[in-house]
Amino acid sequence: MLAPEQEPLSSSKPIKYGELIVLGYNGSLPNGDRGRRRSRFALFKRPKANGVKPSTVHSTCSPQTAKAISNKNQHSVSYTLSRAQTVVVEYAHDSTTDMFQIGRSTESPIDFVVMDTVPGCHGRGDTLSSQSTISRFACRIVCQRAPPYTARIYAAGFDSSKSIFLGEKAAKWWCADSQMDGLTTNGILVMRPRHGFTCESKPGSWREISVCGNVFTLRETRSAQKPGKLVENECHELVDGTFLDLCGATLLWRSAEGLSRTPTPKHLELLRRELNAARPQCPVGLHTLAFPSLERSSSPEQQPWAYLSCGHVHGQHCWRGSAEEDGSRSGEELGLEPGERECPLCRSRGLYVPLKLGRESALYLDAAPPTHALNPCGHVCSERTAAFWSRLLLPHGAHGFSPACPFCMRPLARHRRSVRLIFQGPLD
Known part of the structure; x- marks a missing residue:
């Protein structure tokens, strides 16, 4: 069922x-x-x-006999040892x-x-x-x-x-x-x-x-x-x-x-509302940021972004990056790597990504507020949840093991796999 x-x-x-x-x-x-x-x-x-559970073992079957046994209206496991011998284990109802x-x-x-x-x-x-x-x-x-x-x-x-x-x-x-x-x-x-x-x-x-x-x-x-x-x-x-x-x-x-004992989706929604109720501000654009609900998508202006080198949260802006349009020096002139930006608050350099809440409640280890972002995908969750998944090595297909974000399965950065987010409060 x-x-x-x-x-x-x-x-x-x-x-x-x-x-x-x-x-x-x-x-x-x-x-x-x-x-x-x-x-x-x-x-x-x-x-x-x-x-079902194992019952009779047929250890000297020819492939033809094995085929006949497996045609019965019951479960079986066939182990082919060679072209001339197959072991068939019949399974009975349990x-x-x-x-x-x-x-x-x-x-x-x-x-x-x-x-x-x-x-x-x-x-x-x-x-x-x-x-x-x-x-x-x-x-x-x-x-x-x-x-x-x-x-x-x-x-x-x-x-x-x-x-x-x-x-x-x-x-x-x-x-x-x-x-x-x-x-x-x-x-x-x-x-x-x-x-x-x-x-x-x-x-x-x-x-x-x-x-x-x-x-x-x-x-x-x-x-x-x-x-x-x-x-x-x-x-x-x-x-x-x-x-x-x-x-x-x-x-x-x-x-x-x-x-x-796991936080419910309703609890995660409550944490999202509490986070938005604090009215986090973009230090550059000076406008209020907000994480959208599951039903709505946020406007580009309200979408929270973060510098993953330092954790400072902003709105989307063109401060000291390769995509800026204000006539100031380009990211290349500043010595930035492709995809890197320079934080206007602390001048640290690193990825600048949009933040997304981790919504699958069963992946959380506790019900604490979402304070940390995984690097480089930007999924936000509690501190202990981020720490656990940062330590865990998950199979990468058939090619080894590496830490990955549980919400999107993007491989995590080799260094600093998560960062504590720093929100700017309202000026008033």
């Missing part, structure tokens, strides 16, 4: 297991949230359990769990359709990419239907024929319990921050999750055939603040309990 961000109204409130937030969209997809294609997904207890599947495919078994994230919240929108590195059936989350409603993550999802196929080149192996296990092509990475998703949170180590839910260190490269080392003292349980990376999009898991 797919549910939107807002829970349906009913006499008995449905049980929510948690929510998945896709990083980089700041609360909404470019072309709007529709159906199974959304920036934020809620997992509710299903009317009827649809979970009345104690609910299963939710995530992937790029728009086929019906996928509950949450996730496309590659374009940094900056712009671009392809709902278009499918032929070059996508996200698997069509990327992973599945299995939630216990009874308290404490534990959620667990597994690599790979079942397709329309209720099958998972790991080809001959996929990493696979026999486990000590006589079960077969393996990894998907680009893998499903998970990171559980230390101390949960709180003001004390610190980034943890990135791990890879197998088809059976075992935890491994990262492979040498994202698609290497040799798996990392088994991490026996870690499990695949999703705790509040767990990150899931699908190699092209990164998701944040927020538990229902964690969300109850």
Whole structure:
């Protein structure tokens, strides 16, 4: 059962297991949230359990026999060892769990359709990419239907024929319990921050999750055939603040309990109004600045801008920059780099960008006022929220890790990843 961000109204409130937030969209997809294609997904207890669990293992199947087994009206995972041998693990119904599947495919078994994230919240929108590195059936989350409603993550999802196929080149192996296990092509990475998703949170180590839910260190490269080392003292349980990376999009898991302690969109709107009520002024144009509401866009004159080298907030103006039209010296004559400006208050030099409020409330670590801007995108959030995301290394596709803004996924600056904003109060 797919549910939107807002829970349906009913006499008995449905049980929510948690929510998945896709990083980089700041609360909404470019072309709007529709159906199974959304920036934020809620997992509710299903009317009827649809979970499955491993049962019979067929270890000496020929490819023909494996095909016959997989055609049965039940779930199965096929591991191709060679052209002559395939191991098939049949899965039986599990009345104690609910299963939710995530992937790029728009086929019906996928509950949450996730496309590659374009940094900056712009671009392809709902278009499918032929070059996508996200698997069509990327992973599945299995939630216990009874308290404490534990959620667990597994690599790979079942397709329309209720099958998972790991080809001959996929990493696979026999486990000590006589079960077969393996990894998907680009893998499903998970990171559980230390101390949960709180003001004390610190980034943890990135791990890879197998088809059976075992935890491994990262492979040498994202698609290497040799798996990392088994991490026996870690499990695949999703705790509040767990990150899931699908190699092209990164998701944040927020538990229902964690969300109850998170600032709501209404609270963020209240903070926005309080910020505007202070009537911040542009020191150059001497006019009042204002952050727009979600429904309105601000006029160019009211749009707050900031110098990211010092944090001084202004309106848009042409003071000492390459775009100035007042006949004064150009940015080149001042020795400024392309895109740099000189702050008229303190003469520091750096990027000069428009400020935008971070609107996805689930990405905040606290309910403090928005006082800091991330560099270089200019998204504004609380101090502790900015500090956490500045320290966190997120997967950059299949090409390594780097800190990025959670609201737009633009990579953060190598030095000074966030800056405290300095507002000029009204002269009266």
